[in-house]
Amino acid sequence: MAQEAAPLLLLFLTKLVSSTWLEGSGYHAAETYNNEVYVEETPHTPTLDYRVPQWCYPLSIHHGEAICYSPRGGNYRSSLGTRCELSCDRGFRLFGQRSVQCLPSRHWSGMAYCRQIRCHVLPALHYGSYQCTAGVLVDSRCDYACLLGYQLEGDRTRMCMEDGRWSGSEPICVDIEPPKIRCPDSRERIAEPEKLTATVYWDPPHVKDSADGIIKRVTLRGPEPGSEFPEGEHVIRYTAYDLAYNRASCKFVVRVQVSRCPVLKPPQNGYLSCTSAGNNYGAMCNYFCDGGYDRQGTPSRICQSSHQWSGSQPTCVPMQINVDVNSAASLLDQFFEKRRLLIVSAPDPSDRFYKMQIAMLQQATCGLDLRHITIIELVGQPPHEVGRIQEQQLSASIIEQLRQFLQITRSRFNMVLVDKQGTDRERFIEPIDTDQLFDFIDTYLLSSQEASRRAENRDVCE
Template identity: 75%
Template structure:
């Protein structure tokens, strides 16, 4: 059969993506054998991988994170075109990323276990407005992180003070707040009202009322009670308690809330509405909703009154504020 002539030379080449290992050329020798040894084409070239471009995202309104999506990397093997696996190091596409810079890495392996890697970064920015200051005699309660885009802050006043101005402000994408800084002004008590209900409505959700009724200002129990309350003014104010005094018998009745005088008609209506008698010392504690919470027929010490309020009447918001600011009366 036809063969190859002596001294003929054969050159070996590999397909794209493979490298030759062994002799590149072989010569037909006089004894009919080829010089050298049979070379092999091996896949030593790593696959080609290209990651998505790095990107920057703004945190979503009211959140400190951004949901980020991206396409998988483009991977190609120059040898047999087969990619065995692509591994991701980091969160999956569609994950939520917190503020800061995050590096995502991909690694591709071909059938010959060659590998190649790429990476890209995701940067999440949280837009923030200037930090708000609470008003004097008040405080603020904010959502989310307090001053990030989409966060809202509600202005609240201490008991005995009323808000004047914006109640809620929202941090906008422009990094400016809506509205303007409100004030907490002293509560104005209007005693020129037509009914006891109208008087009590002014204190709704703002103050607790400790209503005292006694036969006359010289009543021993009344004098003891007022003396104790005067010495505990700080604790009363801390717990948003206003004292209402209903004294005497018609036609010489006296009613007052601090320096504000009550009309005889309002005094009588309050006593009737709250079931307070003129004949002896008695008192009632109303919560901020105007509900009768405790009654007394003898003077109550401020400590006893404060323990009852702190145990049963404080709202979650009041308790949290107290825990944060401590007790200034100690």
């Protein structure tokens, strides 16, 4: 009976052990396993002994320091219960626990390490640069500087601080220096002959920017190069602007001189007609005499580069009337473009109209001279007919030719006005007031030159 019960007990134990292994093991029952039995060992708990000097491994931290306090005194730096305060050197930051304790498990209660502190890389400085003493490490000093022509605005120096940030703020380089500009030299010019102006040329100013070398624009105040400059002093100014709108100006002077001769005076009983300004280099002055006067001497003079006039001053002498001529045409030619003729004819010296007209003309001698009028009188009947110019007597043949040429009758009073070109311009059959006569001449017969001189001498006869 004992031999039969032994196999049954062994089978029961085998089933019991197999069931315990599978339960909660995570394996399936269908799988096959051996029949070994494993017994869990109880963890070994060391015997606590506070007198062991190095219960935990010696504690050290790279780039840092551990200050420890042991219950057993200063010689027990890693004994059971020792507490250490951890810190890092300057420039390093502690990661982990600042305080650890040596535990009964012969391990420290925590770990820590020191990591080097770094600031971010500073950005590049536009138009400038910086230099650092120790890169991006703590206490590194970075000094900023700007390129030539720029000025630094902001912090000149920044320090990498222990919190990993840079002190101050990022500076900037600003262009505050104006550009350099140099104008051409001042210049003097002499006006050209017969002109009161001079053409002046010059090169553009030399402009350079001290910063980036870029000039935005250059403005000119004054005439352009190659302009005609009148006599006098002219200031030319240039202004240059850079990209930052800094500006710089320069100026120079253009002087134009007119070479002149002494001012000419008109001859007595005459006048001048000059080109240009009348006395500048190259100007020509023509001399003219009033009606009834002849010019003696050079007709014109020119202002020379030596500031002297060519030739000499002519004179105006009273016109010499030659009555000893062969024809009326020869007599009239002497007055061509010089004098107007007023021919007064009457049948008898006692003619009432004749006496009235002659009396009015004698009272207006000044006005007649101003208007270049010469009076010819034809009075009476042949053979006692009298013809005279001023105090000179005309021959009978000349009188007859004049009457025929101008169709002047002897039978009654009449008067003929002949202009400087020898043209019959007006006839009168009755005496005319001298004011009316002068109004007609001033309105229809005066040249522009005569009108100008008439306006200048308007009050001479008053």
